[in-house]
Amino acid sequence: MADWNPTLYTRFEDERTRPAAELLARVSLDAPRLVYDLGCGPGNSTALIAARYPDAAVIGLDTSPAMLESARARLPGLAFAQADAATWVPERAPDLIYANAVLQWLPDHATLLPRLFGLLASGGVLAVQMPDNLAEPSHRLMREVAASGPWAGAIGDPAVAGRLGRMLDPGGYYDLLAPLAAAVDVWRTAYHHPMQDAAAIVAWVTATGLRPFLDPLNPDQTAGFLAAYEAAIDTGYPRRSDGRRLLAFPRVFIMAKAP
Template sequence: MTWATTADPNAFATIDVLRRRPVMDLTAALPFSPTPHSIVDLCCGAGQLSRLLAARWPQANVLAVDHSPAMLRWAADTPSRVRYQQADLGEWRPHWPVDLVISVGGLHHVGGHERLFPDLLQSLGPGGVLAVALPRPQAQTAHRLLLETAADGPWSDRLHDAWPAVERTESPSHDAQDYYDWLAPQGAVIDLWETEYFHALDSDVPLLQWLHQSALSPVMDRLTGPELDRFLAAYRCRLETAYPEHSSGGALIPTKWLFLVAQV
């Protein structure tokens, strides 16, 4: 099976259809009535969710925040009324009461959740919602192979600190009980659930990008040109071994997500 290896933002856009289930499941659980007026999308990546929220609530002020300049450049290439901001997500906080703080698939790259999540809850106005979907990459073979590829090559010195220490462990650093214990004392109404998805990918789908859009952003911030291509080729070889093409012509890829919706 031929898996795509280029870090092309257009490839990310074409495969977003396969990422929509976590987005749909999280946004379907949002308890909004009336319409939110201020929305912050954290770890916005290429901005797909930000633009979806702006279209769903045309009167809302939508701010999308990400740490990666590469991702924000790609996001800004698509015209929209969304505002984008580059920031250290471990330290950045809204400075005004927000109706919705949302994140799908990015905050697991940010450490200090025991401080971050209560801070985000406190940034909400009355009735505000914190909604987060956290992939559980530590339990996935693809995540382990990504870290192995980063450590094994001429790029290792530039990638040794690309991911927080919590991501280099063998198991998720926090479970649902942790998040409940951090947020419940603040009087929030909390809904927590975990889902495992199984995605059938065929040779037309770029497995490499689909598995790790957000996880690859630190690589693309540090490596460029031929060296980036060599890294992606090395990672692809490991993925092809771990996720071989089956007799059906595709590969079945499991992914686990933890969902949290907390309302003030």
């Protein structure tokens, strides 16, 4: 995919940071020495970690040069590096691996999550949060629009672009990690974000879930796709009593502690 756009991503930073803060609040470590923030993005989650654990070595990792540049500008006192969570191996075992809204982009969770868990130091914690919204209108309509217009050939299989089949249900994640861990906590929360209009919902997902659909398109195809998608969103998210739209956004949280 093309590189991420930090400016577009941070347009909804408060909403994106809320689950990151709630994930961190459940981490049961008092004084970790080494913490990695996988998929750190523009550093909003890394800032939370550094504030909670000021004595820890906190390192942010991301595949995006643009996101890393933004994170370094925001937090010049912290370390950031380019790395892929699918293959990353730390130089020494960390006390906390924190992965907020990143692992949903990667396949084969049945292998990935136990691998990451196995990298922890004794007593360490793997803390994961992933959007679980592929069945929501925002993402269902992406796939429907992708399959129904002149851009369909360029996008290919909407299920592939939409990352269908990558996520397990919460029980599946529990079953993966419970035999390995001293303790596992898995929960699912649905946020409901008031959005100004259909265009705001499109702007939100353009920075994230819509990217695999848009990357293969030329400018004319992109304009046509976005117009059709916004029209579908306008129908899929009716106006509420104050004229806004309510964007339901389910997320899965996983907390696993190493023996």
